[in-house]
Amino acid sequence: MALVLGVLMYPVSPTSAQSSDLDAPLEVVVFGERDTLRGVVSEHLNDPDLWPYVLELNAIASPAAVVPGTELQMPVKQVRAADAALAKALKAIQAANAEGAQVFAPVEIGQALENREAAVGQREVGAWVEVVDLSDIATLLAMEALDISIAQRDRAAEAVVSDVQGDVEGRAPEEPRWSGRGLNDVLVEFERVRTLSDSTTQVTFRDLSRLRLNANSNATIQRMRSDPLTGTEVTKVSLVNGDFYALLNQLSEKTAFEVDVPGVETTTNSGDFWIKNDATGARFVNYDTPALQVSDGNETIQINENEGLVLTSSGAQRAEVLDAPALEQPALGAILYDGFAPLGWSAFEGAEGYWVEVAVDPGFNQMQVSEWGVRGTTLDTAPLPPRTYHWRVAALDRLGLPGQWSVPQSFTLRVDETPPFLTLLAPGDGEIVTQPAIEIFGASEPDAEVQLNGAPVPLGADGSFIVETTLTPGPNILTLRAVDAAGNESATAQTVVYRPAAQVDVSLSPTLPRLGNALATRSGELSVFAASTAAEGADVLVQSGGTEVLRAVVGPAGAISFSVPASETPQGYTLAVLGPSGLIEGRLDFEVIQDRTPPETTLDSPPPKATDLDEIELIGDAGDAAQLTINGADVPLDQGRFAVSLSLVQGLNLFDLVATDTVGNVNATRLQTLYDIDPPDVQSVEVGRPKGANGPIEIVVQASDPSGLRQAASFLLQVGAQEREGFLRCDSAAGLCRAALPPEAGALELIEVVIEDYAGNAAFR
Structure with a gap:
């Protein structure tokens, strides 16, 4: 109801800046290779627990669907x-409380708190407009509470009931009988307050001093006075029976607080003490440095820090109170999910029992549990609403005096019905592997317990994990299960097929033609022959690039034969022998190429056109030829190289050089050379001056030879008393050698002329 009233009383609208952010388009975040969903949400929305909202916003059904490259819309500005x-x-609420809003404006500050808590709840479901609206309402209510508190502090005010747990009653001076007291009820002078069984209440005074009455206690507010001129506050409380715990405001020296127990008066500067009164007597404990003074009319006793006093009819007994026990469970800051808080602390020597308190605030102003005289060192609370709680324990000695409070610790009760984030990133579903072990890679929430096929999986700080598992031949189901601290469970499963490495030996026939490492053929199809150790009738699968090409069966004695397409580009194939279960028991990879290019034959040097030697040598390279013949005779090849000596016969010698590769491509080359051992045939020699006695001298020789005449023929000529030498220029085709000399007088005599052929034979005339 307070929430609805707050909305009706304070219709607000976001500021222009807020409206701009609330109306802003969602920002797109690309999920990276090393990202986790919680990490990305935490980075951009400052709260990793908003990941279910982000999935819902992006219409993604499962965290496993968020993979690298996924675009996520994020309400960053909202x-x-x-x-x-x-x-x-929150800042406005804190400012109002600092001015005493819980006392002077409890309704307004309560509504402010309720609206802000409602805003926090709306944040968890992504209702950003509602968060801003409710927060603004809370701010306005807190500001109103602040104004009221400041105004109230300018005049007198009474004490208020600031906490009620169980049944609490009051009786004002004008009331004829007891009546119930509720939260924020105002208490006046001479009003009596009492708590019934299993009940506690807290009274807060104008100066923020607090008294907490425990179960079955009865106290009277005897005096509350304020001097507006001096600011002096005087408060006096009488404890009829029961006990209370006091925390007084020591910030002002103008504050005086008195506590009376029947027959005993106390005065104190202490701000932290406990008092109990029952039929056995009165008990006092001072926890503060300033002393607590107790007087029975005859004697005044000073109770120092961490000291207790018991007053009975037998007299007074002092005691040092027990030290604080250590809290053990739940751990500091623990989050619990079942609505119960099993509390545990260390046993304290000398303790007869324990006093346990649980509150919703660190100041223990709003008590949820107050158990006195707990035996043992554990306490199971009744179910509590989800929120953060604070708890502490004091040990009780044999005199019934509570010792020092332990250092408070907090825990949180939370309702969590969302299954934990869980994804399996690798291997892929249905993946086929040939090794007996595989690495599993995935991620979950960092605080979740993850199991793989029942075995625990250790998580990294970011929730990621890599774990190796062994496989059995055939399909293997990998089941992942994640359980968070609240007991919510997520599960996912994938199948991995383990096909062991080859167990059957497979080899190609050595007679198959090859080009380099590839099997070769001249046609567009190659017949493949292989041998194996597989049983006759076993299935054979031939694939190319993962695509099935054909199926065959193993023949007798493990023989395998089939034909596959061939092209001028090498094409890879996989031959797999399958076992009865369909698993690969043997495999072989090979390449096939279509080869229509004949081998290329090259000679280191060509044979001579003519020679007078009876033998020549041919040296060269036959390329990828598998066979080389000369005039039908095989020529040995050594890595494609050859060297052969050939005998010659008189006259022209012809040689047919034929190279053949493994697939039958042929390259034929004809070579020739002339074996000539006869000198040129000289038919005539003429020397004269055909143009007259004063004309040039000419020498003409007519000759022939099968190998041809060399272009130059030397001569020696005597002209008169002088000798002249030089060269005739020969035309082999015409069979003539000529030379012309300048005119010169004298008788002509050809002493010598030498005509040579290309075989090196010479004729002398």
Whole structure:
């Protein structure tokens, strides 16, 4: 009801800056290779627990669907506006409380708190506009509470009931009987307050001093006075029976607080003490440095820090109170999910029992549990609403005096019905592997317990994990299970097929033609022959690039034969022998190429056109030829090289050089050379001056030879008393050698002329 009233009383609208952020388009974030869903949400929305909202916003059914490259829409500016509004509301509430709003404006500050808590709840479901609206309402209510508190502090005010747990009653001076007291009820002078069984209440005074009455206690507020001129506050409380715990405001020296127990008066500067009164007597404990003074009319006793006093009819007994026990469970800051808080602490020597308190605030102003005289060192609380709680324990000695409070610790009760994030990133579903072990890679929430096929999986700080598992031949189901601290469970499963490495030996026939490492053929199809150790009738699968090409069966004695397409580009194939279960028991990879290019034959040097030697040598390279013949005779090849000596016969010698590769491509080359051992045939020699006695001298020789005449023929000529030498220029085709000399007088005599052929034979005339 307070929430609805708050909305009706304070219709607000976001500021222009907030409206701009709330109306802003969602920002797109690309999920990276090393990202986790919680990490990305935490980075951009400052809260990793918003990941279910992000999935719902992006219409993604499962965290496993978020893979690298996924685009996620994020309300970055909306979250920023909502968080800013929440922070502003909290600051306003704190400012009002600092001015005493819980006392002077309890309704307004209560509504402010309720609206802000509602805003926090709306944040968890991504209702950003509602978060801002409710936060703004909380801010306005807190500001109103602040104004009221400041105004109230300018005049007198009474004490208020600031906490009620169980049944609490009061009786004002004008009331004829006891009546119930509720939260924020005002208490006046001479009003009596009492708690019934299993009940506690807290009374807060104007100066923020507090008294907590425990179960079955009865006290009277005897005096509450305020001097507006001096600011002096005087408060006096009488404890009829029961016990209470006091925390007084020591910030002002103008504050005086007195506590009376029947027959005993106390005065104190202490701000932290406990008093109990029952039929056995009165008990006092002072926890503060300033002393607590107790007087029975005859004697005044000073109770120092961490000291207790018991007053009975037998007299007074002092005691040092027990030290604080150590809290053990739940751990500091623990989060619990079942609504119960099993509390445990260390046993304390000398303790007869324990006093346990659980409150919703660190100041223990709003008590949820107050158990006195607990035996043992554990306490199971009744179910509590989800929120953060604070608890502490004091040991009780044999005199019934409570010792020092332990250092408070907090725990949180939370309702969590969301299954934990869980994804399996590798291997892929249905993946086929040939090794007996495989690495499993995935991620979950960092605090979740993850199991793989029942075995625990260790998680990294970010929730990621890599774990190796062994496989059995055939399909293997990998089942992942994640359980969070609240007991919520997520599960996913994938299948991995383990096909062991080859167990059957397979080899190609050595007679198959090859080009380099590839099997070769001249046609567009190659017949493949292989041998194996497989049983006759076993299935054979031939694939290319993962695509099935054909199926065959193993023949007698493990023989395998089939034909596959061939092209001028090498094409890879896989031959797999399958076992009865369909698993690969043997495999062989090979390449096939279509080869229509004949081998290329090259000679280191060509044979001579003519020679007078009876033998020549041919040296060269036959390329990828598998066979080389000369005039039908095989020529040995050594890595494609050859060297052969050939005998010659008189006259022209012809040689047919034929190279053949493994697939039958042929390259034929004809070579020739002339074997000539006869000198040129000289038919005539003429020397004269055909143009007259004063004309040039000419020498003409007519000759022939099968190998041809060399272009130059030397001569020696005598002209008169002088000798002249030089060269005739020969035309082999015409069979003539000529030379012309300048005119010169004298008788002509050809002493010598030498005509040579290309075989090196010479004729002398």
